[in-house]
Amino acid sequence: MGMTMTQKILANGSGQKSVTAGQFINCSLDLVLGNDITTPVAIKEFEKMNLSGVFDKSKVAIVPDHFTPNRDIDSAQQCKLIRDFAHGKEVENYFEIGEVGIEHALLPEKGLVVAGDVVIGADSHTCTYGALGAFSTGIGSTDMAAGMATGKCWFKVPSAIQFNLTGKFSKYVSGKDLILHIIGMIGVDGALYKSMEFSGEGVANLTMDDRFTIANMAIEAGAKNGIFPVDDKTLEYIKDHSEREPKVFAADDDAEYDQVININLAEVPLTVAKPHLPENTEAVDKMEKVMVDQVVIGSCTNGRISDLKAAADILRGKKVKKGVRTIIFPGTQKIYLEAMEKGYFKDMIEAGCVVSAPTCGPCLGGHMGVLAAGEVAVSTTNRNFVGRMGHVDSKVYLASPAVAAASAIAGYITTPDKV
Amino acid sequence: MKLEGKVFKYGDHIDTDVIIPAQYLTTADPKELAKNCMSDIDKAFAKEVKEGDIIVGGINFGCGSSREHAPLAIKGSGVSCVIAKSFARIFFRNAINIGLPILECDEAVNDAEKGDIIVVDTDNGIITNKTKNKEYTTQPFPEFLVNIINSGGLINSIRKG
Helix, strand or coil: CECCHHHHHHHHHCCCCCCCCCCEEEEECCEEEEECCCHHHHHHHHHCCCCCCCCCHHHEEEECCCCCCCCCHHHHHHHHHHHHHHHHCCCCEECCCCCCCCHHHHHHHCCCCCCCCEEEECCHHHHHHHHHCCEEEECCHHHHHHHHHHCEEEEECCCEEEEEEECCCCCCCCHHHHHHHHHHHHCCCCCCCCEEEEECHHHHHCCHHHHHHHHHHHHHHCCCEEECCCCHHHHHHHHHHCCCCCCCCCCCCCECCCEEEEEEHHHCCCEEECCCCCCCEEEHHHCCCCECCEEEEEHHHHCCHHHHHHHHHHHCCCCCCCCCEEEEECCCHHHHHHHHHCCHHHHHHHHCCEECCCCCHHHHCCCCCCECCCCEEEECCCCCCCCCCECCCCEEEECCHHHHHHHHHHCECCCHHHC | CEEEEEEEECCCCCEHHHHCCHHHCCCCCHHHHHCCCCCCCCCCHHHHCCCCCEEEECCCECECCCCCHHHHHHHHCCCCEEEECCECHHHHHHHHHHCCCEEECHHHHHHCCCCCEEEEECCCCEEEECCCCEEEECCCCCHHHHHHHHHCCHHHHHHCC
16 A cells, blocks of 8 residues: 555654554654754753763754743743753754744744654644755754654654645745645644645645645644645755755655545635634635734744745835734844844834834734734734633634734725725 | 542633633743633633542643643643543643643533532543433553653653653
8 A cells, every 4th residue: 555745754763664654653754853842841841861972963953932032030940941052962953033033933944854854843833844845843842852862763654644635725825825725625623643745736835835834834824744745846945945855755646634625726716714612714705894902924834935025015105993903023133134124124114014023923822912802803824713812802803914904904804905 | 540629621622722712821830820820811710620520521622832831721720620522632732731731522422511529430431420310431542652651751751761
């Protein structure tokens, strides 16, 4: 029986000719990631093993991005703890303010992940790197500790759902609309324990930024990973960002899938997810009028340069509705600089937005844009759970940068062609 | 291992943001985390929960963020076991890795109500609802996971080599 793309990578990573769904394997890791929330717990577990160092100083990445720049004394203490650990263990990929970015925007940009890698990260959105044709998945702090110690992680080999894409997006529609549309179709546990494998001629019409956004939210359908085939765009991206050689794997022609879902990209509408689950999706033009208090554009899901461009193109020469707090979060320092040089930030600031340093901040109700009781936000982030961005009685609508920017101008959730 | 406690019952898709909201993630101390466990959907939980009590949830329990603080908060609040129809995969790994017993059983979840007394025999995978006078058998964990659990979690299993 043939293997899926994910199974091929896991077979290679565990030194076997083939693996089958349901099998438990121990896999060698190409990268182990943690952030300022999950790494302190991992350090506590790591220290129980009394080891002198991590398995490979070049294969651990620690990115303090959640409550940074330090939100309060407690988060400053947590960051100090992981900084001391990173320096003490000579972790090569430790990034502080000035060079830090939101982890899942930063690592591909730094060339730390290439196709064929096996990556674990103590952050659920680690699945982002499936865009590069890597197997990457979120795990917890104890798994991170074990990974830093041994360079290995156990996995149960997943089965897969194949998403066969055809066609091209219509105007303003992006990867965010597609992934929200898919989660709406299959539900927040629709791919539980499984791989989401994207394929078909439509893949070529997706930009790398689209693919990062789509793979990033595989976890919101419960998936273990989301993965794209490696094509010319992937190889070009990897060549531009990394000195490492990609290892290209493709699904076998006779690979078995639990389900095959065909999607014509031309039929995907501008989509939002209403509170309080990412599966509560609706086409924007079918929605009732929802007034908004805050708009957030950025995050590991949508803080890349094409996301900022999409928003700037709509905001240019216009004003955000008075009273709608519009906050922009670029993913990394490099993206920040590029958006500045290309004039996107000028467009945004003149429209009445504020531009923040790269941080996960408001996405998880951490800081830099927390919601009060009764407030409504439209956000390009990834979760709209109860209390996710602040008060338990606040509401979050998930959307693309284009819809978020249009909504900032209108003061209610709307499509870009209406503003 | 035999566990016994009263039931706290919740619905489907109980996410890690409601198990422990992000604003409290500046500590890794289970007892500190427990003070705010479930607070966004059940303000009474932290006050009413007693050592040994059991959380019962629907499908996809523990979905969302990878924060290990979620099972740590549950464990720190004294909860002895979580029974659900299904678990989100990162929560599942985290619970196994830190030694929080978890079981999947649709029927036990359907029948359980808040305040019921449930006894769990983790070795044999048997759940008994004493209040309802019903017994349920769950699928045993695969041997691979049993070895981690019996070692006392992932780190101990690595230390033992």
